[in-house]
Every structure is written in C-alpha cells, then in structure tokens.
Amino acid sequence: xxxxERSYKRYAGALSPEWSRFLIIPRHAFRDVxxxxxxxxxxALSFMAPLVFAILIYLRHNTEALAIMKLSVVNVLPIDxxxxxxxxxxxxxxxxxxxxxxxxxxxxxxLTNNGLPLYLCRPFSRSEYVVGKMSIVILLLSxxxxxxxxxxFGLQSYLEGWSWFSQNIPIASAIFLGSLxxxxxxxxxxxxxxxxxxxxxxxxxxxxxxxxxxxxxxAILNQMLATRWGNLLSLGSLIRSVWAGLFGTFVQQAxxxxxxxxxxxxxxxxxxxxxxxxxxxxxLICALCLWLLSRKVKAYEVVK
Amino acid sequence: xxxxxxxxxxxxxxxxxxxxxLWLRQIGAIMRLDLKKNFFGKRSLLIYxxxxxxxGLLILVEIVNPLGRTSNQLFSIYSIFYNSMIxxxxxxxxxxxxxxxxxxxxxxxxxxxxxxxxxxxxxxLVAGKYLSGLLTSIVLFTTVTVVCMLLVFFSHxxxxxxxxxxxxxxxxxxFWYVTITMLACVGYGAFxxxxxxxxxxxxxxxxxxxxxxxxxxxxxxxLKKISVIHYLNSLVPVPVSEGPFAVVAEPTPAWISIPGLLxxxxxxxxxxxxxxxxxxxxxxxx
Numbered sequence: 001x002x003x004x005e006r007s008y009k010r011y012a013g014a015l016s017p018e019w020s021r022f023l024i025i026p027r028h029a030f031r032d033v034x035x036x037x038x039x040x041x042x043x044a045l046s047f048m049a050p051l052v053f054a055i056l057i058y059l060r061h062n063t064e065a066l067a068i069m070k071l072s073v074v075n076v077l078p079i080d081x082x083x084x085x086x087x088x089x090x091x092x093x094x095x096x097x098x099x100x101x102x103x104x105x106x107x108x109x110x111l112t113n114n115g116l117p118l119y120l121c122r123p124f125s126r127s128e129y130v131v132g133k134m135s136i137v138i139l140l141l142s143x144x145x146x147x148x149x150x151x152x153f154g155l156q157s158y159l160e161g162w163s164w165f166s167q168n169i170p171i172a173s174a175i176f177l178g179s180l181x182x183x184x185x186x187x188x189x190x191x192x193x194x195x196x197x198x199x200x201x202x203x204x205x206x207x208x209x210x211x212x213x214x215x216x217x218x219a220i221l222n223q224m225l226a227t228r229w230g231n232l233l234s235l236g237s238l239i240r241s242v243w244a245g246l247f248g249t250f251v252q253q254a255x256x257x258x259x260x261x262x263x264x265x266x267x268x269x270x271x272x273x274x275x276x277x278x279x280x281x282x283x284l285i286c287a288l289c290l291w292l293l294s295r296k297v298k299a300y301e302v303v304k
Numbered sequence: 305x306x307x308x309x310x311x312x313x314x315x316x317x318x319x320x321x322x323x324x325x326l327w328l329r330q331i332g333a334i335m336r337l338d339l340k341k342n343f344f345g346k347r348s349l350l351i352y353x354x355x356x357x358x359x360g361l362l363i364l365v366e367i368v369n370p371l372g373r374t375s376n377q378l379f380s381i382y383s384i385f386y387n388s389m390i391x392x393x394x395x396x397x398x399x400x401x402x403x404x405x406x407x408x409x410x411x412x413x414x415x416x417x418x419x420x421x422x423x424x425x426x427x428x429l430v431a432g433k434y435l436s437g438l439l440t441s442i443v444l445f446t447t448v449t450v451v452c453m454l455l456v457f458f459s460h461x462x463x464x465x466x467x468x469x470x471x472x473x474x475x476x477x478x479f480w481y482v483t484i485t486m487l488a489c490v491g492y493g494a495f496x497x498x499x500x501x502x503x504x505x506x507x508x509x510x511x512x513x514x515x516x517x518x519x520x521x522x523x524x525x526x527l528k529k530i531s532v533i534h535y536l537n538s539l540v541p542v543p544v545s546e547g548p549f550a551v552v553a554e555p556t557p558a559w560i561s562i563p564g565l566l567x568x569x570x571x572x573x574x575x576x577x578x579x580x581x582x583x584x585x586x587x588x589x590x
Binding site: 038097100101199200201202204205208209212213216217219220221223224225 | 347350354357361364365368381384385388389392393397400401404408412505506507508510511514
C-alpha cells in the first residue's frame with residue numbers, strides 16, 4: 001500500500017487497564033536492563049547474602065548438621081532483630097549499587113532524545129510516567145531486599161514455632177518498612193538526578209557523590225565539633241538510624257569523648273540526633289525530589 | 305556549469321626535529337582549548353563546589369568551635385583532615401570528574417570526531433588532554449591544600465603560626481602536602497583518563513578503585529603496594545593512625561615512591577596512547 005493511501009485509524013486493540021498502565025515502563029525496561037551481562041551477574045550475586053542467611057537459620061535448627069560440624073547452638077549466631085537488621089543493611093547497600101547501574105539512565109534517555117512527548121501524547125499521565133520509571137528500581141530492589149527478608153523471617157518462624165512468630169512480628173514489619181523507605185529514597189533520588197543531569201555518567205557520579213561526599217563531610221564535622229549532629233548530613237547515617245529505630249536497636253547516647261578546653265579536660269557526651277530528625281530529613285529529601293521531578297517531567301520545554 | 309577540484313600533496317618529508325616541535329605546538333593548542341573548558345565550562349561548577357567544601361568546613365569549624373590547641377595537635381589535626389577530606393575525597397572525586405570528562409565529555413557533546421579528523425596524532429591528543437587535566441587539578445587542589453593549612457594554623461594564632469612557618473617545620477610540611485597533592489593528581493589522573501577511554505560506564509571501575517584505596521589499611525603489605533594511596537601516605541609528614549585493625553607496613557621511601565608513581569603513570573599513559581589509536585567514535589550509547 002502506498003504511503004499516501006494510508007489514513008488514520010483509531011487503535012482498535014485491547015487497552016491495558018488504567019491502574020496498571022505504569023507497569024508497561026518497567027516491563028520494557030527490564031528487557032533492556034537484563035541484556036547487560038554485568039548487571040545480570042550482579043543481580044544474581046545479590047542473592048548470595050539471602051542464601052547465606054538462610055543457611056545460618058537452617059543450621060541453628062538442625063542438630064545433626066551442628067553435630068557434624070561439632071558446633072553447639074550457643075556458638076551459632078542468635079536469630080534476633082540484629083540478625084535481620086544486618087541482613088537489611090547488606091541488601092540495602094547491594095541495592096544501592098544495582099540502583100546505580102539501572103536508575104540514572106531512565107529519565108535522562110527520554111529527556112535527551114525528546115522522547116517524553118511520545119509517552120505523554122498517549123493516555124498516560126505525568127504521574128504514571130514517574131511512578132512507572134520509579135517502579136523499575138522499586139521492583140528490582142524489592143526482589144532482593146524485603147521479599148527475601150520476609151521469606152527468611154517465614155523460614156525462622158516455621159522452624160522456631162508460632163510463639164517466636166507472634167513475639168517477633170515487629171521484626172517483619174521492620175524488614176518491610178525499612179527496605180521500603182530505602183528503596184523509595186533510592187528510586188526518587190535516581191530519577192531526580194537522572195531528570196536534571198540528563199547524562200548517564202554525570203548522573204551516576206552525582207548519586208555516588210551524594211552518598212559518599214556528605215558522609216566524609218559529616219564524619220569530619222562530628223570529629224572536629226565533638227558531636228553526632230553531622231550525621232544528619234549523611235544519607236547513609238540517616239538510613240542507618242531509621243533502620244536501627246525500626247528494629248529497636250537505636251541507641252541515642254553513642255559514648256563520651258574527653259577533650260582539652262582551655263587547659264581543662266572536659267567530658268562530652270556524644271548524642272545521636274533523635275529519630276524524628278532522621279525521619280524528617282528523609283521526608284524533606286523525598287519531597288524535594290518529587291518537586292524537582294514535577295518541574296522537569298513535562299511534555300515540552302520552552303527553551304529561552 | 306562545471307566544477308573542478310584541485311588536490312595538493314603536502315610535503316611528507318618532515319624531519320624528526322620539526323615533528324617534535326609540531327607535536328609540542330599541537331599539545332599546547334589542545335591544552336589551551338581544554339583548559340578553557342576545564343575552568344570555565346558548565347561542568348567545572350561541580351569541581352569548584354567540591355574544592356570549596358573543605359575550606360567551607362574549616363571556616364565553619366573555626367567559627368563554631370575555636371578550640372585551644374598546641375602546634376603539635378594542629379599538625380596532627382591537619383594531617384587527619386588532609387588525609388580523609390582533601391586527599392581521599394576532594395582530590396579523588398575531583399580527579400575522577402576532571403579526567404573522565406576529558407574524553408567522555410567530548411563523546412557526550414558529540415565533538416570528539418573534530419579532534420580525530422584533524423591532523424593530530426592520537427597520542428598527541430592524549431598528551432594534550434592529560435596535561436590540561438593535570439594543570440587544572442593541580443591548580444585547584446594545591447590551592448585547597450594550601451588554603452586549608454593556612455586556615456588551620458593562622459585563624460587564631462597568627463604570631464605563633466608565623467614562627468612555625470618561617471622558622472619551624474611548617475613550610476617543610478606544607479611543601480610535602482603540596483607535593484602529595486600534585487602526585488595524587490598525576491597518579492589518579494592517568495588512571496581515570498584510561499578508565500574514561502576504556503569503559504563506556506567508568507563509574508564501576510572508579511568505585512572499585514575507591515573501595516580498594518579505602519580498604520588499603522586492611523591489606524597485606526604486598527597488596528598495599530598495588531595502590532596509589534600507599535605511596536602517597538608514605539610521604540605524609542605526620543603519619544595518621546589507621547586504627548586497631550590496620551595491617552602495619554613499612555612506608556616506601558620517597559626516592560622509590562615518587563619515581564615509582566611517575567613510571568606507573570607513564571606506563572598507563574602509554575597504554576592510553578595505544579588504546580586511542582584503535583578507538584572508533586560511537587555517540588549512540590551516551
């Protein structure tokens with residue numbers, strides 16, 4: 001058929017339900033992401049820690065295996081809040097590196113190639129676009145953080161019995177909430193940096209800079225001013241406090257230091273910032289990211 | 305209507321002496337072009353912010369909590385500050401940004417082919433770009449080093465600090481800190497230049513190097529030597545304690561560490577030169 005004979009016809013196929021349209025973006029993105037061997041390898045490696053933790057849980061309940069390895073139950077790691085907190089911390093940081101590989105290119109690619117109008121000219125809103133892009137990171141990171149975390153919790157509950165499960169329900173909610181907060185933060189940060197920087201390398205560098213440089217800054221500030229309030233500048237410290245709070249292991253007084261002031265030795269108590277301050281800063285960062293995203297994700301841009 | 309095209313054959317017999325002077329002129333021209341981008345381009349904003357960070361932090365500390373300290377304490381405080389903030393953070397990330405942008409930036413701007421189409425040997429291009437990055441990083445980071453040291457000492461005890469610098473060990477220590485910063489720019493710069501050439505996503509090797517340099521204190525003595533930070537730490541005038549878990553190793557003497565670092569840098573640049581000869585420009589992926 002000649003091109004001039006073609007005429008406009010309305011799409012007659014089946015429409016996706018409105019609520020699940022945002023999932024079209026991750027479906028296509030995953031196909032693209034898993035084409036990279038490096039990423040696939042890293043993703044597979046990220047299941048190492050859940051495997052090790054599952055073995056540790058299993059070992060604690062298998063007397064035969066303990067006898068073969070000549071170990072007593074006392075010598076095996078206790079399965080408590082700290083055990084699951086360690087798991088969330090490890091998987092959280094593995095998730096950071098996965099997000100670093102996947103996140104920064106998502107919005108940037110559409111913005112640099114003027115691809116955004118192609119999304120938004122369809123029955124697809126700006127918020128669905130943002131949620132769709134964020135869900136790439138959210139789904140990927142969920143599969144390595146709270147999903148295996150809850151499976152481990154289920155395994156421990158199954159082996160230990162109903163009483164352990166009913167006593168430790170808060171641990172399950174801490175695994176879920178703690179992971180979700182971290183994943184949301186990463187998803188928002190990666191998409192915001194990606195939208196504003198528009199260059200994959202710079203966006204990745206920005207994300208690394210945002211995590212590592214303020215941490216060093218905070219550490220030196222803490223050291224020189226003999227305080228712990230500098231931790232509010234470090235994203236790593238903020239999320240650690242939030243996790244510790246959720247798992248019930250947060251200690252506000254971190255110790256004491258002796259300092260010389262005017263020839264007199266002064267003891268200063270090192271007090272961590274309160275938990276609400278960490279939550280507030282994280283909330284403000286997320287709100288700022290959303291505002292920045294809403295400013296950048298538009299169907300067209302007026303260039304002056 | 306007809307058109308004619310005339311072609312001219314250039315004289316190919318250029319002697320060795322004149323080709324060297326041509327290369328030097330070309331290196332100079334590339335340097336001038338890149339220096340402008342490095343200092344005044346919009347990407348340089350990040351470097352200025354990074355460089356301003358330790359200075360801002362020190363000013364803040366001096367305003368908020370000016371503590372009474374002896375000169376020995378000040379020397380050790382500056383040594384810790386220099387090691388963790390300036391060397392491992394500002395110089396490392398600054399060099400990563402400056403040197404990776406030398407080629408990756410051109411690829412993103414889709415302008416590398418202009419260099420490749422001009423009558424410049426690719427090795428000359430590498431040399432010109434490396435020297436421009438080196439000059440930028442040295443100017444910025446040695447300034448940070450000097451300003452921070454002066455801020456630590458001169459903000460409160462002017463007379464005592466003047467004595468320390470004019471008659472005491474202050475000037476000698478400042479010289480060594482500046483030398484270490486310059487050597488860090490030389491070493492990290494060459495590494496990041498090669499990473500920018502070899503890898504489409506240079507963030508991963510940069511992160512690996514960052515991790516390797518941070519865990520250096522835990523490594524056995526032999527592995528410590530496969531890092532830049534070990535040679536730089538060997539030159540620090542006031543050694544910093546690396547904590548109870550550190551594996552202690554003998555510092556490498558200056559007469560080995562300085563030429564060693566320079567030789568490794570030359571080898572890495574040679575590698576970059578051979579790599580760029582076979583490089584093809586692909587703008588699609590960035």
